[in-house]
Structures are given as structure tokens and as C-alpha cells.
Amino acid sequence: MRLKLFTLCLFLFSVVIMAQDGVPTDYLSSDFHKERRESLRSKMADNSVAVFFANPVRNRANDVDYVYHQDPNFYYLTGYKEPHAVLVVFKDDQTDTNGNTFNEVLYVQERNPQAEQWTGRRLGIEGAKNELGFDVAYNGAEFANSGINFSGFDKVMFNNFNNDYRDSKRDKADLYSLIEAFKTQANYNEADLDNPIKNRVYDMIKATDVENSANVAQNISRALEYYPELKEDEVITGYVNATDDQTRIELQQQVIKIESETPKSNLDTQSLSTIMASLRQIKTEEEMVLLTKAVRISAMGQREIMKAMHPGMSELEIQGIHEYVYKKYGSEYEGYPSIVGAGNNGCVLHYIENSKMKVENDLVLMDLGAEYHGYSADVTRTIPANGKFTPEQKAVYDLVYEAQEAGIAATVVGAKFGSVDAASREVINAGLVKLGIVESEDQARQYFPHGTSHYLGLDVHDPGDYGALQANMVITVEPGIYIPDGSPCDKKWWGIAVRIEDDILITDNGPVNLSGEAPRKSDEIEALMKEKSALDDFVLPTLD
Structure with missing residues (x-):
């Protein structure tokens, strides 16, 4: 046996x-x-x-x-x-x-x-x-x-x-x-684990002199709205609610006493994330081979759907064509749930239902990324389902393109991470006013509610310190405009959603667009959509 x-x-x-x-x-x-x-x-x-x-x-x-x-x-x-x-x-x-x-x-x-x-x-x-x-x-x-x-x-x-x-x-x-x-x-x-937010508040209390204690208490009060778990700490809430300086001085001494009596644990749940982010935000040559392939595969998916798209397609069919191209090139997975939103669905930033049965004559926002050997791309294109932008669609699209160009130009070594968003947002804010969609630039955020960039790598939102841009970082540049039905603007703009997203390698010689093989200009998209698709003759039997 x-x-x-x-x-x-x-x-x-x-x-x-x-x-x-x-x-x-x-x-x-x-x-x-x-x-x-x-x-x-x-x-x-x-x-x-x-x-x-x-x-x-x-x-x-x-x-x-x-x-x-x-x-x-x-x-x-x-x-x-x-x-x-x-x-x-x-x-x-x-x-x-x-x-x-x-x-x-x-x-x-x-x-x-x-x-x-x-x-x-x-x-x-x-x-x-x-x-x-x-x-x-x-x-x-x-x-x-x-x-x-x-x-x-x-x-x-x-x-x-x-x-x-x-x-x-x-x-x-x-x-x-x-x-x-x-x-x-x-x-x-x-x-026993350190609570970094609580520790930060304790440090503020310890470092504050009595003259500034009321102002600091106000700042801590605002922090309680973001971190409601801090309200469970009687010392912190007491400091915020104190009505006199002597009470805050006593609470300050109580913080010092608490920290001196609290046994220090050697368990550290904070440092590792910071260290790993500092490592992973800079890509090696070996990593760039795989990440570049993931991005190029994703760009090929965008190209093929531009040729295959027609108004009778469903959002799921569009998703399937992208993902079929990924598999043909050897991509094991998608880097994140695929987003295909036609018309008003595109105004949902992370729309993943992809359930609309016919995209008709809408704009179709397609945010998808192939994962290749662990590395994820993140590429978005927005195209007219019938192959031709309407005047309103084109006006919004071209504004987003102009904003993306400004954002990409800002991805230079030494620049602040936030400068990319600032460059794109400046263009969109002014453009929305010019189009009459908003009356003033301070109203523009409702139509551009997200950030413009994030790191890219093994995670689609890769870790990083969000400090100054450095050579061999890869980040996205993805401005967008989203005008949901019922928005406080002329009805002709309703249901228009545009996002253009590319994956940018930062180098000492300027930005490199890794996903540039997928057309971005509105006229280039319309030209490619006129080409014959290899899928034109792929017709399945009807299921009753």
C-alpha cells in the first residue's frame, strides 16, 4: 500500500x-x-x-x-x-x-x-x-x-x-x-500600537504655549471631524472643549504624564509603508520593461475599439474587446475593474456596472488597464460611439485635451507633484467659464472633482511620497470634465463626460508618454474610427 x-x-x-x-x-x-x-x-x-x-x-x-x-x-x-x-x-x-x-x-x-x-x-x-x-x-x-x-x-x-x-x-x-x-x-x-493621528494631536498639545492654545484647540476640533475616533479620547475632547487656559495647561501636563507612563512597544505599523513607498515610486530598468508592455497593450486595446466601435454595441461588449486584446498580448489580468461609461454613465467616476445595452450616439468613456506580470497600466480614452463628435462634445473634449497637454508639460524633474494638477486645473477652470458652463472659476471643481495624477506600477494607485517629481517615476495625467444630467448649466451639455488619461515616464530629458500609441486628438480619433476593424466580420449567431 x-x-x-x-x-x-x-x-x-x-x-x-x-x-x-x-x-x-x-x-x-x-x-x-x-x-x-x-x-x-x-x-x-x-x-x-x-x-x-x-x-x-x-x-x-x-x-x-x-x-x-x-x-x-x-x-x-x-x-x-x-x-x-x-x-x-x-x-x-x-x-x-x-x-x-x-x-x-x-x-x-x-x-x-x-x-x-x-x-x-x-x-x-x-x-x-x-x-x-x-x-x-x-x-x-x-x-x-x-x-x-x-x-x-x-x-x-x-x-x-x-x-x-x-x-x-x-x-x-x-x-x-x-x-x-x-x-x-x-x-x-x-x-499597544501607536495611533499616528492621536500621537500627532498629542504632540500639538505638548508643543503649544498657553497664548496659542485656543487657536490650536480650534484646529484639533476640525481634525475630529475627519477622525471621529479621536472623540473617544477624553484628554483630546477636554482640550478642545476647555473654556480657560488653566484647564488646557492641566490637560497638557496630563498628556505628558500619559506618554511617560505608557510602555513603549517595539511594534511599528507605520514605518514600513513609508519605506516601501520610497522604493517603489522609482522604477528600475527591469520594471520599466514590464510596465511599458502593460501600457502599450492597453493602448492597443484603445486603438482596436476605436476601429470596432458602433452605436449598437453594449458597454460590456466594448469592455470585452479591450480585455480580449489584453489576452492576445499575454496580459494575465486587468489592473483594476474596467470602466466603460456611455453618456451620463461616464459621469460616475468609478462606474463598473457596464450594463448599458446600446451606447447609441453617446460619448463613451473607457478607463481600462492591462496588468502584465504584476504591473498595471491605466489608460483612458473618450470617443463618440458613431465616430463623429458633436460640436458640444468636441468643445468639452478639446478643452480636456488642452488641459492634459498642460499637465504633461508640467511633469518635469524637480516639480512639485501637485503642480501637474494645478496646470491642468487652470486650463479647465478658464475653459469652463469661456464655454459658459460655469459663471466663475471657483465653480469649476463640481465638473472636475478628482485629482489629475497618481503613481503607477504594481498597483494602479502605486505608493509614493507625493513630493517632488523624480526621474524614473511613472505617473498618470488624467484631467476630466463630467456634466451629469440635471447640472446647473445649459441642457445641451448634459450627459457629456470626458477623461483623457496617459501614463507618463518622468525623465531628465522631459516627459515620455508611454501610452501615446492610442490617439488623443479629436480629429485623430475620428480618423482612426473610419478604419476597418478585424472584428467587423466577427458575427455570432442570435440566441433566442
């Missing part, structure tokens, strides 16, 4: 391994991930440790899960694409019981032939070493007995938990078990 079981295991392993033939070879290299871990280590404080957990598996319905997507930070540092894993990075070399030194450990899913027959090959320990380049790797079940003395570090950095993971009960090395093991080993108590 044992021999038969061993033979079955070998067979299952061979089936799984053979199923992996023909996979892409242009993923990020193990050297890339290793260098990123070294860069992380260089930014860590002395005697600190960073702990990263893989993303949870998320349930779709009943016994069906969503397609798994790795946490971007975890992927950035490891290349590991499976769930139920932990990465531990030490600032300084550690020594194991055998005298061997190491500065990082990866805990992975254990190989399991029965499970792999259903869900695919797992890397296991050997794969983590041979394919991902880790010197030290263990099965996840060993994390509970890792022997890591977290109390011996000045800082234990991790991102606090969102409680969006399940306990599978059967698997003692699932994400739930790994997190519980960490909490035990690190003496985790959420009440």
Missing part, C-alpha cells in the same frame, strides 16, 4: 510539473527581487526586522475563490505568487543554532501532490531556493516555531492586519495560522 501511494505521489508531481511547460520567461529576475530586499534593508533602522505576509485568499461564493493575486509588496521583494507565506527581513545578520548567519527567511506553502493536482504546482522550499534565490526557506508550518526573538529588536515593522483572512481550520499553515503565530511571538496587542 505504501509503495502504491508513493507511486501515485510521483505521478501527480510529474503531471503538475508537466502542466507548467511553456510559461512566459520574461518575469522579473530573482536578482531583481534580491536587490530590492537589499535596498529595503539599507533603509531599515538598526536592530530592526520587517515582516511581510502574503495576500489572503478571497472567497467569491460558496466553494469558489477569486483568482489569487499576490500582495504587491510581497511580490516586489520575493517574486513569490502563492498564498499562505511570510517573508522576514532582518537589518543585521542573525545566527542560527548551528552557527550559520542569515539576514532573511521565506516561509512558503508546503509541496502537496493531492492539492497541486487541483490548484497547480507549488514552489515549495526547493523552488524558493532554486527559482527565487533564497538561501533560507522553510515550510509555513515551521513559522510557529521559528525561534525568532521579536522582543529583542528595537523595531518590528509590519503592516497592521485588516482582518480579511479566513481560518481554514484544516490547514495549520494557512495565513490565519501564520498571523496568529506572529501575534504570539511578537506579543502583539493592538491596544
Whole structure:
């Protein structure tokens, strides 16, 4: 019986391994991930440790899960694409019981032939070493007995938990078990964690002299509207509601006393986000290969739909053509839920229902992005479904184009991040007045309610510090105008929604539009929409 079981295991392993033939070879290299871990280590404080957990598996319905997507930070540092894993990075070399030194450990899913027959090959320990380049790797079940003395570090950095993971009960090395093991080993108590907002308010109270205390109390009062959880702190609410200086002085002393008596935890849920943002906002050459491909694939999707579009299409069909082009080019996923809004639907900024059965003669706003090997594009075009802009549509479209040109021109090294938005908004504000849609520029925000730019990379809204622009950042430039039905302007403008979004690489020699292959000018869009589409003859049978 044992021999038969061993033979079955070998067979299952061979089936799984053979199923992996023909996979892409242009993923990020193990050297890339290793260098990123070294860069992380260089930014860590002395005697600190960073702990990263893989993303949870998320349930779709009943016994069906969503397609798994790795946490971007975890992927950035490891290349590991499976769930139920932990990465531990030490600032300084550690020594194991055998005298061997190491500065990082990866805990992975254990190989399991029965499970792999259903869900695919797992890397296991050997794969983590041979394919991902880790010197030290263990099965996840060993994390509970890792022997890591977290109390011996000045800082234990991790991102606090969102409680969006399940306990599978059967698997003692699932994400739930790994997190519980960490909490035990690190003496985790959420009440002990620093609240950065509360700490900031406490610092304001401590630093304020009595002459300015009333003004500071007013500022804190406004903060309570944004952070209502602060109202639960009796010292803060007392300071805000105090009617005399002596009470505020007493409360100030109480803050000092509270902080002196509060035991300091070494658990740090703030620093890691800042460090990772500083790393990920600057793209390496290896990253740019993949990100550029994701953007170009997305631009090709926009080009093809411009040729294929007609008034009888549904929003879902338009979405499907984009995503079909993505798959043809090898994109694994969409970077975010696809937005296809015809007419008034385009005024919903993150409209994802895409349920309108015929786009008719409306403008169609299409905000979609391919994800290629983890990197996401974000490209938006707005086109007339019948191939020809009306005078009103063209007036609004050309204004957004002019604003985008101004925004792109502002994406230069050293400029403030907000200068891109300011440049675009200046054009739109003045243009809306000129068109008679608003009476004054201070009314324009209702029709341009969002920011103009964000970072782009492994996340469609990639982390960054939003400081000065630097070479090898990639950001979007996406001004828009949205005039919903019923707006306080001439009815001829109602239902017009325009957004133009491109992905811009910032260089020392000026901005590079990575998505420029998709036409942006109104006349260029109309010209491309006259061309024959490869999908013109793709007609499916009617279903009764």
C-alpha cells in the first residue's frame, strides 16, 4: 500500500510539473527581487526586522475563490505568487543554532501532490531556493516555531492586519495560522500600537504655549471631524472643549504624564509603508520593461475599439474587446475593474456596472488597464460611439485635451507633484467659464472633482511620497470634465463626460508618454474610427 501511494505521489508531481511547460520567461529576475530586499534593508533602522505576509485568499461564493493575486509588496521583494507565506527581513545578520548567519527567511506553502493536482504546482522550499534565490526557506508550518526573538529588536515593522483572512481550520499553515503565530511571538496587542493621528494631536498639545492654545484647540476640533475616533479620547475632547487656559495647561501636563507612563512597544505599523513607498515610486530598468508592455497593450486595446466601435454595441461588449486584446498580448489580468461609461454613465467616476445595452450616439468613456506580470497600466480614452463628435462634445473634449497637454508639460524633474494638477486645473477652470458652463472659476471643481495624477506600477494607485517629481517615476495625467444630467448649466451639455488619461515616464530629458500609441486628438480619433476593424466580420449567431 505504501509503495502504491508513493507511486501515485510521483505521478501527480510529474503531471503538475508537466502542466507548467511553456510559461512566459520574461518575469522579473530573482536578482531583481534580491536587490530590492537589499535596498529595503539599507533603509531599515538598526536592530530592526520587517515582516511581510502574503495576500489572503478571497472567497467569491460558496466553494469558489477569486483568482489569487499576490500582495504587491510581497511580490516586489520575493517574486513569490502563492498564498499562505511570510517573508522576514532582518537589518543585521542573525545566527542560527548551528552557527550559520542569515539576514532573511521565506516561509512558503508546503509541496502537496493531492492539492497541486487541483490548484497547480507549488514552489515549495526547493523552488524558493532554486527559482527565487533564497538561501533560507522553510515550510509555513515551521513559522510557529521559528525561534525568532521579536522582543529583542528595537523595531518590528509590519503592516497592521485588516482582518480579511479566513481560518481554514484544516490547514495549520494557512495565513490565519501564520498571523496568529506572529501575534504570539511578537506579543502583539493592538491596544499597544501607536495611533499616528492621536500621537500627532498629542504632540500639538505638548508643543503649544498657553497664548496659542485656543487657536490650536480650534484646529484639533476640525481634525475630529475627519477622525471621529479621536472623540473617544477624553484628554483630546477636554482640550478642545476647555473654556480657560488653566484647564488646557492641566490637560497638557496630563498628556505628558500619559506618554511617560505608557510602555513603549517595539511594534511599528507605520514605518514600513513609508519605506516601501520610497522604493517603489522609482522604477528600475527591469520594471520599466514590464510596465511599458502593460501600457502599450492597453493602448492597443484603445486603438482596436476605436476601429470596432458602433452605436449598437453594449458597454460590456466594448469592455470585452479591450480585455480580449489584453489576452492576445499575454496580459494575465486587468489592473483594476474596467470602466466603460456611455453618456451620463461616464459621469460616475468609478462606474463598473457596464450594463448599458446600446451606447447609441453617446460619448463613451473607457478607463481600462492591462496588468502584465504584476504591473498595471491605466489608460483612458473618450470617443463618440458613431465616430463623429458633436460640436458640444468636441468643445468639452478639446478643452480636456488642452488641459492634459498642460499637465504633461508640467511633469518635469524637480516639480512639485501637485503642480501637474494645478496646470491642468487652470486650463479647465478658464475653459469652463469661456464655454459658459460655469459663471466663475471657483465653480469649476463640481465638473472636475478628482485629482489629475497618481503613481503607477504594481498597483494602479502605486505608493509614493507625493513630493517632488523624480526621474524614473511613472505617473498618470488624467484631467476630466463630467456634466451629469440635471447640472446647473445649459441642457445641451448634459450627459457629456470626458477623461483623457496617459501614463507618463518622468525623465531628465522631459516627459515620455508611454501610452501615446492610442490617439488623443479629436480629429485623430475620428480618423482612426473610419478604419476597418478585424472584428467587423466577427458575427455570432442570435440566441433566442
